[in-house]
Amino acid sequence: MPGRSLLLKLLSAVIVFGAWEIAGRIPVSYAFPTFLESMWALVKLTLDGTIFTAYAETLKPLVVGIVISAVLGIGLGLWIGLSSKFDWLFSPIFVVMQSAPLAALIPLLVMAYGIGLTSKVFVVCIMAMPVIVLNTSGAVRNTPSTIKEMGRAFLGSERDIILKIIIPAASPIIFAGLRLGISAGFIGAILAELKITPTGVGDIITYSRSIADYPSMYAAIFSIILLAVLFLNLLERVELLLFKGHNRGYVSD
Amino acid sequence: MSQIRDAHGRDDQPEVDNAVTARNVSKTYGDVEALKDLSLDFPRGQLTSLLGPSGCGKTTLLKIIGGLLAPTSGEVEVNGQTVTGPGPDRAFVFQDFALLPWANVIRNVAFGLELRGVARSEREEIAQKYIHNVGLGGFENSYPHELSGGMRQRVGLARALSVDAQVLLMDEPFSAVDEQTRRKFQEDLLSLVQHESKTFIFVTHSIEEAVYVSDQIAILLPRPSRVSEVIKPTGFRNKGTDNIRRDPEYLDIVDRIWASLRSYVE
Numbered sequence: 001m002p003g004r005s006l007l008l009k010l011l012s013a014v015i016v017f018g019a020w021e022i023a024g025r026i027p028v029s030y031a032f033p034t035f036l037e038s039m040w041a042l043v044k045l046t047l048d049g050t051i052f053t054a055y056a057e058t059l060k061p062l063v064v065g066i067v068i069s070a071v072l073g074i075g076l077g078l079w080i081g082l083s084s085k086f087d088w089l090f091s092p093i094f095v096v097m098q099s100a101p102l103a104a105l106i107p108l109l110v111m112a113y114g115i116g117l118t119s120k121v122f123v124v125c126i127m128a129m130p131v132i133v134l135n136t137s138g139a140v141r142n143t144p145s146t147i148k149e150m151g152r153a154f155l156g157s158e159r160d161i162i163l164k165i166i167i168p169a170a171s172p173i174i175f176a177g178l179r180l181g182i183s184a185g186f187i188g189a190i191l192a193e194l195k196i197t198p199t200g201v202g203d204i205i206t207y208s209r210s211i212a213d214y215p216s217m218y219a220a221i222f223s224i225i226l227l228a229v230l231f232l233n234l235l236e237r238v239e240l241l242l243f244k245g246h247n248r249g250y251v252s253d
Numbered sequence: 254m255s256q257i258r259d260a261h262g263r264d265d266q267p268e269v270d271n272a273v274t275a276r277n278v279s280k281t282y283g284d285v286e287a288l289k290d291l292s293l294d295f296p297r298g299q300l301t302s303l304l305g306p307s308g309c310g311k312t313t314l315l316k317i318i319g320g321l322l323a324p325t326s327g328e329v330e331v332n333g334q335t336v337t338g339p340g341p342d343r344a345f346v347f348q349d350f351a352l353l354p355w356a357n358v359i360r361n362v363a364f365g366l367e368l369r370g371v372a373r374s375e376r377e378e379i380a381q382k383y384i385h386n387v388g389l390g391g392f393e394n395s396y397p398h399e400l401s402g403g404m405r406q407r408v409g410l411a412r413a414l415s416v417d418a419q420v421l422l423m424d425e426p427f428s429a430v431d432e433q434t435r436r437k438f439q440e441d442l443l444s445l446v447q448h449e450s451k452t453f454i455f456v457t458h459s460i461e462e463a464v465y466v467s468d469q470i471a472i473l474l475p476r477p478s479r480v481s482e483v484i485k486p487t488g489f490r491n492k493g494t495d496n497i498r499r500d501p502e503y504l505d506i507v508d509r510i511w512a513s514l515r516s517y518v519e
């Protein structure tokens with residue numbers, strides 16, 4: 001039923017944007033432009049190329065941070081999940097990281113790593129990594145013991161059991177963590193640009209706000225959300241391709 | 254007539270060749286004493302049933318024989334070798350099927366061979382054969398959640414058969430199939446026992462099923478969880494599958510087992 005789900009997605013988009021347009025027209029606030037004004041601003045930003053140079057800047061910490069978070073986060077999560085010893089040692093770190101107020105950490109990061117790319121990558125990682133690690137380790141630990149036992153009964157090596165049973169069984173939750181982590185990473189990238197140095201999309205937001213060009217500000221915010229949504233949809237495609245059959249429900253009985 | 258002997262008394266038969274021997278096996282889970290000082294022989298080429306009320310330790314014993322669990326004390330020998338872990342000489346049919354939900358039927362059935370490093374085309378050919386044997390032809394590409402409980406169970410059965418182990422450990426392999434299929438499977442199992450020189454260890458809740466398919470029935474009772482009685486039906490095995498259920502000895506044994514188990518149900 002891909003047609004129907006697409007239709008529902010479109011419908012929900014229409015409702016959200018409609019509400020935005022109405023709220024902008026009332027207006028809810030003087031600083032809240034309508035949907036159409038914002039879209040027009042986005043078109044202008046696109047046509048004069050501003051948005052592209054901005055993203056060239058913003059995507060650097062975002063992509064680097066997300067790649068690091070995904071690779072390191074899944075690796076670390078697997079390791080923590082597979083070893084019962086390290087769980088109590090590492091899990092708390094990520095639980096703390098997940099709940100720490102990031103804004104309070106940023107001055108510390110800037111002090112340690114300056115205002116360059118490194119600090120921004122750190123912010124993205126701090127946002128993205130904990131949920132990836134925690135989901136991965138949790139999923140690994142919760143692999144149904146009967147299928148692991150089955151693997152042992154049929155003489156699977158430790159490696160076989162990890163690669164052919166534990167990781168496939170954990171992959172839906174690992175991917176869910178990846179999706180959450182990546183959305184958080186997007187937030188982190190913008191936050192870094194707002195709090196550390198205004199560059200890229202963060203610069204558009206800061207600058208247009210300072211000159212009260214609210215449509216451009218919302219256009220920039222909208223564009224980052226759009227990018228995040230597109231990226232997450234892409235990830236979902238990859239997941240479906242990689243783990244065909246995983247969307248086929250679980251047999252636990 | 255059948256011969257009955259006490260679990261611990263030596264019988265007067267000539268030396269039989271045992272594929273599996275359990276010696277003084279005990280297993281405790283924390284405070285729960287699942288098995289206590291259990292000894293039992295499993296003659297080669299025969300089918301031994303483990304029969305007993307729920308929770309008496311049948312699965313536990315089977316897993317100890319399979320090398321999936323270590324006994325707290327005592328030991329199990331398979332072909333004279335003490336069991337220290339799973340081995341190629343044993344295959345397991347799990348009570349809860351233990352299928353991979355993301356793998357289709359053919360991959361699930363071939364999974365045991367896959368783990369043994371058999372090449373894909375070869376293992377799928379073997380799997381195909383057993384898929385047909387258990388009556389799942391045409392479902393090769395279905396996923397477990399698309400199958401009924403009984404069909405899933407047959408996938409687990411085909412997987413165990415396809416690795417061609419000498420000892421088959423079957424934990425209630427027919428519990429989820431309907432009565433008709435169950436009867437057919439029981440007949441199939443009898444011919445399997447007859448034609449293949451495999452040793453079957455078969456857990457069941459059904460008295461009739463145990464008596465119908467077994468060369469030897471071990472009755473397990475809880476507290477103390479050990480073999481209370483071993484029954485060896487001998488008289489009706491060669492009378493043909495259709496006549497067994499009418500045989501007086503068959504009916505007799507069913508009654509007697511029920512008499513000894515009934516107190517644990519009430």
Ligand SMILES: Nc1ncnc2c1ncn2[C@@H]1O[C@H](COP(=O)(O)OP(=O)(O)OP(=O)(O)O)[C@@H](O)[C@H]1O
Pocket residue numbers: 282283285286287306307308309310311312313314348
């Ligand atoms: N992993 C475990 N941890 C603790 N206790 C367990 C565990 N597995 C089994 N037991 C206990 O051991 C006893 C025997 O369990 P087992 O699964 O062997 O029974 P069973 O005879 O196979 O029962 P059923 O016929 O219902 O399958 C039960 O009382 C159960 O509570």
Ligand SMILES: [Mg+2]
Pocket residue numbers: 311312313348424
């Ligand atoms: Mg059981």
